[in-house]
Amino acid sequence: MSPIEIGLISVVAIIFLIYSGVYIPIALGTVSLVSIWLMRDNFTLSLNLLKVAVGDSAMEYSFATIPLFTFMGLIVSKAGLGKDIYEVMTMRFRKVKGGIGMATVGANAVFAAVTGSSIASASVFTKVSVPQMLAQDYNPRFAVGVVAGSSVLGMIIPPSAMLIIYSFVAEQSVGDMFLAGVIPGIMLAVAYVGAIWFMGRFTPGFVGGRVVEDTEWMSRREIASKTLPTLGLITVVLGGIYTGWLTAVEAGAAGGLVALCIAVARRSMSLSTFWDALLETGHITAAILFLITAASIYSRMLGMAGLPNQLQDMLAGNEATFWVVMLLYVLLMLFLGTLLDTASIILIVVPLFLPMIEAMDLSLIWFGIITVVGAEIGLLTPPLGISCFVIKSTINDDRISLMDVFMGALPFAFVMLIALLILIQFPILSLALI
Amino acid sequence: MLKTMLNGLSGVANKMAIIANAAGTLCVLGLVVILNVDVIARGVFNAPLKGTYEIVQLSVVFIVFLQLADVVRVDRLTRSDGFLNVLHKRRPKLTANLRRIINAVSAIFMGLVAYIMFPEFLHMWETQDFFGVPGVFTAPWWPIKLVIASGCALSCVIFVLKVITAQDRPQLVRIPEHKEPTT
Amino acid sequence: QETISAVVIDGYPARSLWVQEFTDFFIPEVDRRLAETGNYVMDWQENYGGSIVKPRGVLEGIQLGLGDIGIVTTIFHSSKLPSQGLAAVTPFVSSDARAVARAIDEIAREFPTMQNEFAAQNQVYLATGVVLDSYQVFSVNELSGIADLEGLKVAGAGMNLRYLEGIEGAAGVRGGLTDFYNMLQTGLVDAAQLWPEAAATFKISEVAPYMLRTDFGAVNSKTVTVNQDYWNALPDEVKEVLQAVAIDYRDHLAGIAMDIAAASEAEYIASGGTIIEVSEEDRAAWANAMPNIALELAETLNANGEPGTEMLAAYLAKLEAAGFVGVRDWTQP
Ligand code: NA
Ligand code: NA
Numbered sequence: 013m014s015p016i017e018i019g020l021i022s023v024v025a026i027i028f029l030i031y032s033g034v035y036i037p038i039a040l041g042t043v044s045l046v047s048i049w050l051m052r053d054n055f056t057l058s059l060n061l062l063k064v065a066v067g068d069s070a071m072e073y074s075f076a077t078i079p080l081f082t083f084m085g086l087i088v089s090k091a092g093l094g095k096d097i098y099e100v101m102t103m104r105f106r107k108v109k110g111g112i113g114m115a116t117v118g119a120n121a122v123f124a125a126v127t128g129s130s131i132a133s134a135s136v137f138t139k140v141s142v143p144q145m146l147a148q149d150y151n152p153r154f155a156v157g158v159v160a161g162s163s164v165l166g167m168i169i170p171p172s173a174m175l176i177i178y179s180f181v182a183e184q185s186v187g188d189m190f191l192a193g194v195i196p197g198i199m200l201a202v203a204y205v206g207a208i209w210f211m212g213r214f215t216p217g218f219v220g221g222r223v224v225e226d227t228e229w230m231s232r233r234e235i236a237s238k239t240l241p242t243l244g245l246i247t248v249v250l251g252g253i254y255t256g257w258l259t260a261v262e263a264g265a266a267g268g269l270v271a272l273c274i275a276v277a278r279r280s281m282s283l284s285t286f287w288d289a290l291l292e293t294g295h296i297t298a299a300i301l302f303l304i305t306a307a308s309i310y311s312r313m314l315g316m317a318g319l320p321n322q323l324q325d326m327l328a329g330n331e332a333t334f335w336v337v338m339l340l341y342v343l344l345m346l347f348l349g350t351l352l353d354t355a356s357i358i359l360i361v362v363p364l365f366l367p368m369i370e371a372m373d374l375s376l377i378w379f380g381i382i383t384v385v386g387a388e389i390g391l392l393t394p395p396l397g398i399s400c401f402v403i404k405s406t407i408n409d410d411r412i413s414l415m416d417v418f419m420g421a422l423p424f425a426f427v428m429l430i431a432l433l434i435l436i437q438f439p440i441l442s443l444a445l446i
Numbered sequence: 447m448l449k450t451m452l453n454g455l456s457g458v459a460n461k462m463a464i465i466a467n468a469a470g471t472l473c474v475l476g477l478v479v480i481l482n483v484d485v486i487a488r489g490v491f492n493a494p495l496k497g498t499y500e501i502v503q504l505s506v507v508f509i510v511f512l513q514l515a516d517v518v519r520v521d522r523l524t525r526s527d528g529f530l531n532v533l534h535k536r537r538p539k540l541t542a543n544l545r546r547i548i549n550a551v552s553a554i555f556m557g558l559v560a561y562i563m564f565p566e567f568l569h570m571w572e573t574q575d576f577f578g579v580p581g582v583f584t585a586p587w588w589p590i591k592l593v594i595a596s597g598c599a600l601s602c603v604i605f606v607l608k609v610i611t612a613q614d615r616p617q618l619v620r621i622p623e624h625k626e627p628t629t
Numbered sequence: 630q631e632t633i634s635a636v637v638i639d640g641y642p643a644r645s646l647w648v649q650e651f652t653d654f655f656i657p658e659v660d661r662r663l664a665e666t667g668n669y670v671m672d673w674q675e676n677y678g679g680s681i682v683k684p685r686g687v688l689e690g691i692q693l694g695l696g697d698i699g700i701v702t703t704i705f706h707s708s709k710l711p712s713q714g715l716a717a718v719t720p721f722v723s724s725d726a727r728a729v730a731r732a733i734d735e736i737a738r739e740f741p742t743m744q745n746e747f748a749a750q751n752q753v754y755l756a757t758g759v760v761l762d763s764y765q766v767f768s769v770n771e772l773s774g775i776a777d778l779e780g781l782k783v784a785g786a787g788m789n790l791r792y793l794e795g796i797e798g799a800a801g802v803r804g805g806l807t808d809f810y811n812m813l814q815t816g817l818v819d820a821a822q823l824w825p826e827a828a829a830t831f832k833i834s835e836v837a838p839y840m841l842r843t844d845f846g847a848v849n850s851k852t853v854t855v856n857q858d859y860w861n862a863l864p865d866e867v868k869e870v871l872q873a874v875a876i877d878y879r880d881h882l883a884g885i886a887m888d889i890a891a892a893s894e895a896e897y898i899a900s901g902g903t904i905i906e907v908s909e910e911d912r913a914a915w916a917n918a919m920p921n922i923a924l925e926l927a928e929t930l931n932a933n934g935e936p937g938t939e940m941l942a943a944y945l946a947k948l949e950a951a952g953f954v955g956v957r958d959w960t961q962p
Binding site for chain 2: 030031032033034035036037038041042045059060062063066067070071072073075076078079080083257258261262264265266268269287290291293294295297298299300301302303305401405408413
């Protein structure tokens with residue numbers, strides 16, 4: 013068997029194993045190990061790849077954002093801030109079908125300006141808005157789907173770890189990439205709100221939710237006490253990043269501390285809930301980063317099989333038009349997105365297509381936005397969709413299965429795909445602010 | 447007799463996982479503290495701490511591999527188990543065995559990682575290799591390799607115990623994770 | 630005719646200067662020379678951009694045989710490859726990439742130290758790559774000279790953070806190349822140490838329009854190495870061709886680095902940047918206010934049983950012979 017054949021068979025094997033219920037990092041790691049063994053007829057070599065990948069994949073400064081923003085989110089939700097802000101934000105939306113869903117999207121768009129990772133968004137809003145929606149009888153699938161879909165905004169609206177990774181691979185200015193992400197991010201948020209309205213109108217069963225009797229309007233004082241702590245927190249984190257006092261990692265730490273102070277001041281934090289928050293942060297971090305490590309073993313195995321090189325040769329051999337190239341690119345990202353993490357997808361596809369995009373005289377900034385949005389659809393698609401996993405592991409409720417999360421996220425992945433096609437057709441959406 | 451031994455071993459392994467988990471949890475706390483101290487030292491006193499970057503890198507690895515065994519213990523390692531749950535209703539025995547096989551494969555994988563990382567630890571201990579910039583801040587490699595090796599070894603042991611006891615999901619309600627079920 | 634396969638690895642993307650020149654110069658040149666006799670033909674498989682290893686992982690990747698030939702970024706490994714730091718610990722001497730590349734490469738061949746360090750990692754030293762002419766200081770606000778750097782926060786990476794110890798009250802802030810634009814833009818730092826090509830690539834002129842020409846000097850950061858087991862199995866003819874092409878690659882790469890540096894400076898000015906010249910007196914004052922990091926390295930090497938002091942002296946002598954004398958004699962305390 014040729015390395016390419018082994019590479020392709022390994023993809024099938026991984027899908028089979030993941031569907032059979034094998035732990036996903038174990039499936040990725042084991043199949044990669046065996047694939048290299050078969051490919052090179054050298055078991056030591058496959059152990060060596062494992063050694064290198066496990067050794068350095070988790071050791072990344074920016075990965076510290078994962079525990080830090082997770083911690084902040086947990087403290088915020090344990091302190092009840094999420095509940096408060098939702099009560100205020102949903103006050104006017106109560107009578108709108110899917111109103112809390114819309115509020116979730118809006119809040120996520122704001123939160124996206126504070127976090128660089130969709131993982132943080134997913135874990136925070138799973139804690140903050142899913143319980144609210146379930147309490148109002150929303151369909152659990154819709155509730156988790158909204159959170160999954162809107163969590164993607166975290167890595168499109170700047171700051172964003174993925175925009176940074178792209179700017180490194182394609183040698184574009186990070187500042188330009190950040191600016192380019194603003195309009196597409198807002199556009200996607202608006203599209204989500206539109207989609208929720210549409211679903212509420214035409215598929216009310218999927219949305220769910222009960223009609224809430226008119227309650228008394230909150231007093232100004234009450235509104236202030238429910239919103240100011242959160243606004244203060246956002247000011248520290250957002251303001252910290254934009255004024256330059258803090259890097260994203262430091263903003264996470266400062267945000268965690270401020271959230272903690274708020275919680276203590278409100279007497280909603282005992283030593284044991286504090287410890288639980290730290291503990292859960294650790295569990296989530298370990299589960300996510302171990303998965304990322306395993307995904308990195310897998311993408312290195314593909315590299316050794318020469319799959320990226322083969323693909324490049326295949327594409328270079330054909331004269332292709334703009335839309336043929338772009339559709340191929342989107343399909344490839346969707347395909348890789350089923351199994352690989354966003355960073356791996358970017359690292360694999362961008363080098364493949366970059367020479368072609370340059371030759372076609374297209375903007376590399378625009379291409380970066382296409383890449384990040386396209387690769388992030390994979391966060392929502394099974395069998396490996398990191399955002400959905402985060403939600404599943406954060407929610408920790410056996411009544412909601414991983415399947416439910418994926419099914420709920422599907423309409424939002426579809427909206428993303430439409431938005432992606434619009435972004436491809438109209439580069440000005442990405443380039444207007446530069 | 448065998449059963450008592452197994453219970454004893456399982457108790458020890460679980461205790462170790464919980465201790466490692468507590469250490470990892472303290473790393474999360476340490477991360478929050480050191481970054482805040484650095485921000486204040488830099489912003490207010492114009493004197494950033496040296497080595498924050500390396501310490502952050504180090505803590506991320508520590509958090510992951512100190513917590514890993516406990517994540518395995520409480521069965522929160524990422525998986526898509528819809529099929530297993532469906533199968534469980536019809537063929538509980540078969541499902542239990544399937545879970546055993548999956549846990550056995552996982553034990554082998556974790557064991558392999560521990561097996562290849564442990565010599566790395568010994569080597570780094572001997573050579574005292576470090577990372578960082580000499581004169582600014584350096585940290586030795588060996589604690590990282592040790593934590594990865596022992597975290598994976600402990601995970602391997604816990605997977606092996608799951609194979610033997612066929613207890614994949616010790617309790618269905620898992621929060622708070624370290625309190626024993628009261629009923 | 631025998632076919633020899635070679636897996637080339639680097640964690641940096643294929644568009645990086647040294648990787649691109651490996652593809653466009655090193656590989657065709659080896660193929661061409663082997664074709665002269667026709668005894669051997671190479672089958673190259675190139676894996677860049679993290680497809681097998683990350684930038685930091687090349688050394689280990691070659692050691693473990695994940696790649697046969699690799700481009701090791703030596704600044705990540707000051708513990709395993711201490712002698713590779715020679716150029717970094719001797720700032721203010723030469724901003725000529727060609728001279729520094731040649732001097733380091735000759736030290737690698739004349740002293741056993743560098744080759745021993747790589748041998749301990751199961752690999753064979755092939756060539757030194759210098760990809761930048763000099764670090765300079767890029768500032769957000771206009772500076773009249775180095776005295777204005779006092780009390781500022783300056784971004785850097787690796788050994789150049791230690792250069793700041795020569796400036797009163799200056800605080801080094803660590804960051805990666807891709808972070809610098811943001812750090813400058815947001816005011817996290819007041820200035821950053823970068824080389825002109827990187828400044829042009831990341832459009833630093835937009836956020837730091839003043840370049841202080843400190844001319845810290847060229848620094849070797851890349852080494853082409855070959856896995857020891859792979860090397861042992863290679864026929865002598867191929868070994869000889871690889872070694873000869875390695876020297877040409879060294880000079881070719883350094884030459885391109887100099888051309889690009891000149892073009893990048895022009896681009897910096899064209900996009901609104903201003904270059905501020907620094908007097909020799911200022912440079913000397915800075916150098917003399919620094920701790921002697923060169924002697925620190927020499928002593929570290931001596932303590933390892935390597936001829937550190939001699940290597941330092943020989944390296945500086947080679948640069949002097951090429952016409953570059955530093956503003957401070959780093960061999961003296
Ligand atoms: Na963001
Ligand atoms: Na996916």
